[in-house]
Amino acid sequence: MTPTLALLLPALLFTPQAATLKEPPTTPAVPTAPAAPATPTAPTAPTAPTAPISVDAALAGLKGTGAPFVSFELHSEGKSLGAVRCELWPDKAPQAVATFVGLLRGLVSWKDPHNGEWKKKPLYEGLLLHRVIADFLIQGGDPKCAGDIQCMFSPGSGDPGFAIPDELRADLRFDQPGLLALSNKGPNTGGSQFFITLRPTPWLSGHHTIFGSCDNLPLLQKVSQVETYPNDAPKTPIVIQKLTVNRKPK
Numbered sequence: 001m002t003p004t005l006a007l008l009l010p011a012l013l014f015t016p017q018a019a020t021l022k023e024p025p026t027t028p029a030v031p032t033a034p035a036a037p038a039t040p041t042a043p044t045a046p047t048a049p050t051a052p053i054s055v056d057a058a059l060a061g062l063k064g065t066g067a068p069f070v071s072f073e074l075h076s077e078g079k080s081l082g083a084v085r086c087e088l089w090p091d092k093a094p095q096a097v098a099t100f101v102g103l104l105r106g107l108v109s110w111k112d113p114h115n116g117e118w119k120k121k122p123l124y125e126g127l128l129l130h131r132v133i134a135d136f137l138i139q140g141g142d143p144k145c146a147g148d149i150q151c152m153f154s155p156g157s158g159d160p161g162f163a164i165p166d167e168l169r170a171d172l173r174f175d176q177p178g179l180l181a182l183s184n185k186g187p188n189t190g191g192s193q194f195f196i197t198l199r200p201t202p203w204l205s206g207h208h209t210i211f212g213s214c215d216n217l218p219l220l221q222k223v224s225q226v227e228t229y230p231n232d233a234p235k236t237p238i239v240i241q242k243l244t245v246n247r248k249p250k
Contacts, residue, residue, distance in 0.1 A: 049163045049188055051095035052108045058101040059090070059247065066248025068101065070212075073242040074129070074223060081223065081238070086180050086196075086214040093167040093211035096182055096190065100211065101245055103160065103192055110192065111161025113144050113152060118161065122243070123192060129238040130155035134225045136201070139183060140240055141193040155233050156183075160192040166209050173205040178220075180212035198224055 059068055068088045074081045090097040102108035106122040124141060130151055131139040144158035145151040151158070165188045174181075179197045181204070182190035196214050197204075198221055214220070227235045 049165050051099045051102075051164045052162055053098050053102040055090045055094045055098045058098040058105070058107060062245065062247045064247035064249045066250045068097070068245060068247050070101075070104065070243065070245050072124075072240050072244075074219070075239045075241050076236055080241075082216060082219040083242075084196075084214055084216045084219065086212045088180075088212040089210075092169060092172060093209050095164050096167055096209045096211035099164050099191075100194065104243055104245055108160075110143055112146065113158050114146070114148065123160070124240055125243055127240050128155070129223065129234065129240065131195075131232045132224045132226060132228060132234055132238070133232055135198055135221065136224065137195045137197050138220055138224055139193065139195040141183070143192060149237055151233075155231065156193070158193075159185075159189075163189045163191055166190065167211070168206055168209065172210045174201040174203075174208075174210070175205075176200055176213075178214045178217055179210050180214050181208040181210045184208060196220060 062068065068090065069085055070088060071083060071085045073083045088097045088101070099108065103110060103123040106120060109118045109120040110123050111118050123143065123146065126146070127140055127142065128145040128149065128151065129138050129140045130142050130145050131137075139156065142151055142156055142158040143160055145155060164182075166184075174197055177197055177199045181195055181197070183193035183195055184190045184207075190209055195208075198217065223238060226238070229235060
């Protein structure tokens, strides 16, 4: 990879939010007597977002006590391309795992961007892979793609109506393919969108929560190489179907 490309790729997944600008007043304010100085108070720490569900609640009712794992199939033109299985890491990224499983099972409400309604039903079933880049990643989980093959003409820009905090760890780095991580728009803005890496991507370390690892890399590599539009959306839709979540016996 050239140095220029290595600098451009992380920007695709990490977009800082724009600052809010305020126009100056159009007329001068009327002078008033100076107010008495306010009593100094201790600064209030900003409130960090939290996951909408706990790990225990998200995994409740599943048989077994071992690590949870998610299985799903990728379909295109009505045919199955194959299955993928991802082991989840609730001990390393509990809020990401809880949110992902909660949305998958229909235990967490999400805001439908098409009509603004909050829905409590499984989100990921039937969603598109809205972005694939050869030998880099596949990405899905945008609510704008729910029942909408065009994803409201802006695939990858949707969110579930809430955000969760980053869970960044020094011992979890993008040093291997097959890692499952949350997409975001900047710090502490993860939600429903996720991506799976197809090779080591060290420049993403410290910017995205890693919460699992996936198998069947040959299938994911093949999918990443399909023909795409300039925004990296596959020209022939690839759909996530038959999602299940289970736990290992121990």
